[in-house]
Amino acid sequence: MKRIEVKLALPIVAPLLDVIRELADGLKKNLAAPLALTDLDPEFADAWTGELLSAQNDDVHALLGLFDDEFFREGVVAFDEDNAESIVRACAAVRLRLRERYLKPLGDESLETGDVDMTTLDEPLRKAFTCYLFLATVQELIIQHLDSSILES
Amino acid sequence: MSDEHEQTSPSTHAVTELRLEGVWRVVVLNDPVNLMSYVVLVFKKVFGFDEQTARKHMLEVHEQGRSIVWSGLREKAEAYAFTLQQWHLTAILEPDETH
Numbered sequence: 001m002k003r004i005e006v007k008l009a010l011p012i013v014a015p016l017l018d019v020i021r022e023l024a025d026g027l028k029k030n031l032a033a034p035l036a037l038t039d040l041d042p043e044f045a046d047a048w049t050g051e052l053l054s055a056q057n058d059d060v061h062a063l064l065g066l067f068d069d070e071f072f073r074e075g076v077v078a079f080d081e082d083n084a085e086s087i088v089r090a091c092a093a094v095r096l097r098l099r100e101r102y103l104k105p106l107g108d109e110s111l112e113t114g115d116v117d118m119t120t121l122d123e124p125l126r127k128a129f130t131c132y133l134f135l136a137t138v139q140e141l142i143i144q145h146l147d148s149s150i151l152e153s
Numbered sequence: 154m155s156d157e158h159e160q161t162s163p164s165t166h167a168v169t170e171l172r173l174e175g176v177w178r179v180v181v182l183n184d185p186v187n188l189m190s191y192v193v194l195v196f197k198k199v200f201g202f203d204e205q206t207a208r209k210h211m212l213e214v215h216e217q218g219r220s221i222v223w224s225g226l227r228e229k230a231e232a233y234a235f236t237l238q239q240w241h242l243t244a245i246l247e248p249d250e251t252h
Contacts, residue, residue: 031238032241033242033243036182036234036238036245037231037245051235088194089241092187092240095186099186139190139191143191143194150194151194
C-alpha cells in the first residue's frame, strides 16, 4: 500500500487544530457547499442533504483522526489509499467553511490566488488564512502522491 | 395521512413529467476556494475524464465561471450532481434546449 508520512511543525500546526475543530462542529449540521439544485422535491432534497451530511461528517472525522497521539508526540501525519479520498474532500469542506466563517473580508480574488499580505491581517484572520493554506497543502500532497489510489478506489 | 400523489391533478402531473423529460445538462460553477488540481481530480474521478479533458473543463469553470460537464437523462444528471456535491463542487442542472 502506498503511504506517505509528513512531518509537520507542531508549534505551527497545533494551534490551527482549534480552528479546524470549531469548523468541523459547524459542518455536522451544514453542508460545506449548499445544495444548488432548487427544483428538487423537498422530501428528496432532505434525503439528499441527510446523506451528504453523513458522508461529510465521515470525511471530517477522518481528517481530525490524523491529529492523534502520534501527531502530538512526533509531529507526523500519514496518508494512504484508505484515508486519502476522505481527507482530500474534508479539506475542501473545511476550506469552504473557512471562507464562509472568516475569510470573506479578503475577497474571492485573493482567496483564488492566495496573494495576501499576512502582516496586514489581525490574529484571528491570520490564523484562519494560515489554516486555509495548510489544508490546501495537504490536498496538494495527496493529489500529487495518491491521486491514482483515489481514481482507482 | 394524505397521499400527495393522489392529490396531484393529471394536468400538473403531465407538466412535471414533461419538464423532467428530455436532455439535461450538468453544469459546474466556479468557486474561489477549490484548487484547480482538486477540480481536475474530481472530474477524472466522477466522469472518468482523461487528464486533458478534465483540465479543459476545469479551465472553463475557472475562466468562464461554468462548464457543461455532462448531458443526458434527468435521473442520471441528478446522480452526477449529487456526487459532485459530495466532492463539494457546486453543480446545477439545466434543460438542454438544443434537443
